Amino acid sequence: MIYADNAATTKMSPAAVRAMISVAEECWGNPSSLYEHGQRAKDVLEAARKDVAAVIGADAKEILFTSGGSEADNQAIRSAAALGAKAGKKHIISTAFEHHAVLHTLERLKQEGYEVTLLDVHENGIVRPEEVEAALREDTCLVSIMYANNEIGTIQPIREIGAICRARNVLFHTDAVQAVGHIPVNVAEDCVDLLSASAHKFHGPKGVGFLYARKGVRLTNLIEGGAQERGRRAGTENVPGIAAMAAALKEADGAREANAARLTAVRDRLIAELKTIPHSALNGDAERRLPGNVNFCFEGIEGESLLLLLDDKGIAASSGSACTSGSLDPSHVLLAIGRVHDVAHGSLRLSIGEDITDEQAETIVRSVKEVVEYLRGISPIWRDLTSGKKKFIL
Ligand SMILES: *Cc1c(COP(=O)(O)O)cnc(C)c1O
Numbered sequence: 001m002i003y004a005d006n007a008a009t010t011k012m013s014p015a016a017v018r019a020m021i022s023v024a025e026e027c028w029g030n031p032s033s034l035y036e037h038g039q040r041a042k043d044v045l046e047a048a049r050k051d052v053a054a055v056i057g058a059d060a061k062e063i064l065f066t067s068g069g070s071e072a073d074n075q076a077i078r079s080a081a082a083l084g085a086k087a088g089k090k091h092i093i094s095t096a097f098e099h100h101a102v103l104h105t106l107e108r109l110k111q112e113g114y115e116v117t118l119l120d121v122h123e124n125g126i127v128r129p130e131e132v133e134a135a136l137r138e139d140t141c142l143v144s145i146m147y148a149n150n151e152i153g154t155i156q157p158i159r160e161i162g163a164i165c166r167a168r169n170v171l172f173h174t175d176a177v178q179a180v181g182h183i184p185v186n187v188a189e190d191c192v193d194l195l196s197a198s199a200h201k202f203h204g205p206k207g208v209g210f211l212y213a214r215k216g217v218r219l220t221n222l223i224e225g226g227a228q229e230r231g232r233r234a235g236t237e238n239v240p241g242i243a244a245m246a247a248a249l250k251e252a253d254g255a256r257e258a259n260a261a262r263l264t265a266v267r268d269r270l271i272a273e274l275k276t277i278p279h280s281a282l283n284g285d286a287e288r289r290l291p292g293n294v295n296f297c298f299e300g301i302e303g304e305s306l307l308l309l310l311d312d313k314g315i316a317a318s319s320g321s322a323c324t325s326g327s328l329d330p331s332h333v334l335l336a337i338g339r340v341h342d343v344a345h346g347s348l349r350l351s352i353g354e355d356i357t358d359e360q361a362e363t364i365v366r367s368v369k370e371v372v373e374y375l376r377g378i379s380p381i382w383r384d385l386t387s388g389k390k391k392f393i394l
Contacts, residue, residue, distance in 0.1 A: 002360045004317045006201075006292055007150050007178060007351035012244065013203035019247035020205060023240040031237055032228065041239050048246035052210055055253045056176075056195065057186035064211045064219065064229050065242050069177040069198030071222065072211035073101035075233075076173045076194035077144055079213070079220040081109050083171070084141020090114045093135050094144045096336040097121050097151075099175055101196075102144055103332075119145075125154035125284035125337045133164050142171050147179035147195075151333040151349055152284030153293025155183065162191030171217065177201050177209075181252035182290060183260065193217050199241070204248035208241035259354045263291035266352060266361050270294045273365040277372055279385075279394045283334060283347065294350040297339060299394045300382035301346040301375040309371040315364060318349045342381070343393050 003011070012020075023044055029037035031045050046060070053060045066072045077092075084090055094106055096118045106116045117135050119127055127145055136143075143165050148155045158174055165172035173194035179185050180195075181202030187195055194217060198209035213219050225234025252259075271282055271294055279299040298306070303319030310317055319331075330344035339347075350364065376382040384390040 002315045002356075002363060004315060004350040004352050004356075004364060006353045007153075007349065008318055009200045009206065010203045010353060012200075012205055013248050013251055015251050016199075016204050016244040016248035020240045020244035023243040027239065027243075031239060032226065044239055044243050045237055048242045051246040051250050053212075055185075055249050056180065056197075056212060057188045058212050059215065061230075062187075062212055062215055064213060064233055065237060066209050066211050066233060067207055067238075068209040069099070069175065069196050069201070070101040072196035072198070072209050073099065073173075073175050074105050075211055075219060075222050076196055076213070077102065077105045077109070077142065078222065079218065080142035080144075080171045080173060080194065081114060082220045083218065084114075084139075087141065089139040089141035091117070091137050091140045092142045092144065093117045093119065093132060093140060095119045095121050095127055095146070097125070097149055097333040098144070098146055099150060099177070102146070102175055106144075115139075121154075121336050123338050124288075125149060125152045125333075126288060127156050127161070129157050129160040129164055132161050133168075136164070136168050136170060140168075140170050142173060144173040144175070147174045147176035147185065148183065148290050149284070149333060150178050151331060152295045152337065153178070153290035153351075154284040155179070155288045155290065158192070159190045165193075166191040178290060181249055182256065182292070184256070187212055187214070199245035199248060202248055202252045204245040205241045208238050208245050210245070255354070260291040263352060263354060263356075266356055266358070267291060267294055270350060270352070270361060270365060274368060277369060279392055280372075281343075281394045283337060283339070290351075292352045292354075294352070296348050297334070297343045297394065298346045298348065298372050299343055299392060300379050300385050301372060302379075303345055303347045305375055306346070306348055306368075306371055309374070310367060313363075313367045313371070315367055318351070319347050340393060 027041045027044050029041040031042040049060045049063050053063045162172050171193045175196045177198045180197040193214045195212040200206040219232045223234045281297050283295040307319050334344035
C-alpha cells in the first residue's frame with residue numbers, strides 16, 4: 001500500500017510503540033497513587049509533559065493532556081467563552097474552514113447566546129491579519145484560527161494574528177493539530193494563549209493529545225471528577241499513550257527540518273505533474289502550505305470514484321468531501337475558498353509521509369492520471385463539458 005492520507009492519521013513511529021509498550025509493562029501504576037509504583041507512573045507523566053512543552057516553547061505547567069485534538073479544541077474554546085461571558089464579552093472570531101471540532105463548538109455557543117464572526121479565507125486559503133484586526137470588537141473574547149488547514153494544508157499567518165490579539169488583549173486559540181511536529185510552532189513567539197495538538201497526527205497513538213494554556217488563562221473543565229491535570233481534566237491519565245506521544249513528538253521535532261525539506265521536494269513534484277492534467281487546479285496557496293499536502297480539484301469527475309479506483313491500485317488517499325447518510329456534501333473547506341459544488345466534488349487530497357519513496361510518488365502520479373482519464377471517459381458531465389453544452393470552470 002502507498003499511504004498518502006497522513007492528514008487523517010499517521011502510523012505510530014517505532015519509538016512511540018516502544019515507549020507505549022515499556023510504560024504499559026513497567027510503569028502501569030496509577031500516577032495519583034502515593035506508593036513508589038504510582039510515583040514511577042507520575043514521573044513518566046511529568047517527563048512527557050516537559051518534553052511536549054519544550055517542543056512548543058511552553059512551560060510544563062501550561063500543558064494539559066487530553067484525549068486528542070477534538071477535546072483540546074472544545075476545552076480551549078469553552079474556556080475562553082466562559083472567561084468572556086464573565087466579563088460581558090460574547091463575541092468570537094474564527095474562520096469558515098476550521099475543523100469541525102471548532103466549528104461545531106462555535107455552533108453550540110451561538111445557541112447559547114454568543115455571536116460568531118467567521119472570516120473569509122480567500123481563494124488562496126489564507127486568512128488576512130488585517131481582516132482579523134478589523135473584525136475585533138470591544139466585546140470580542142476569543143479569536144480561534146487554525147495553524148494549518150487539514151484539507152488544503154495552507155499555513156496561516158499565526159504570528160501576525162497573535163500579535164494583533166495580544167495588543168488588543170483578546171485571547172487567541174489555534175488548532176495546531178496539523179502543524180505541531182511538522183512546521184515550527186512556538187507559543188511565546190506566536191503570542192498564542194491556547195493551542196491544541198493531537199498525537200496521532202505526528203506518529204503518536206490515537207486518543208491522546210494536549211492543550212497548551214498560557215499561565216493565567218483559567219480553563220473550564222469538560223470532564224468533572226478527580227483532581228488530575230491540576231484539577232482541569234478529571235480521569236486517570238493515559239500514561240502509556242502520553243509517553244508514546246512525547247516520544248513521537250521529540251522524534252518528529254528532531255527530524256523536522258530534514259523531513260520538511262524532503263517532503264516539500266516530493267510535494268512540489270507531485271503538484272507540477274498533476275497540474276499537467278487538463279482542467280485541474282491546485283487548492284490552496286502553492287508555497288504557504290504544509291510540506292506533505294497536495295490537494296487538487298479535477299473537473300468532470302467525482303472524488304469518491306477517484307478514491308475507490310486509487311484504492312484498487314493500492315493507494316490510500318482522501319477526498320475533500322465527506323459522505324453523509326448517502327447524500328454527498330462537498331467539503332466546507334473547498335467551498336470556503338470559493339470552489340463551486342461541482343468542482344469541489346472532484347477533489348483529491350494526498351498527504352504524504354516522510355517515508356514516501358520517489359518510486360511511490362511516480363506511481364501516484366501515473367495512477368491519478370490514468371484514473372482521472374478513465375473517469376472522464378465515462379462521465380456524462382465531462383461529455384457535456386467537452387461538447388460545449390456546459391462551460392468549463394477550471
Ligand atoms: C485531526 C484533527 C483534529 C482532531 O484531532 P483528534 O485527535 O482526532 O480528535 C482537529 N483539528 C485538526 C486540524 C485535525 O486535523
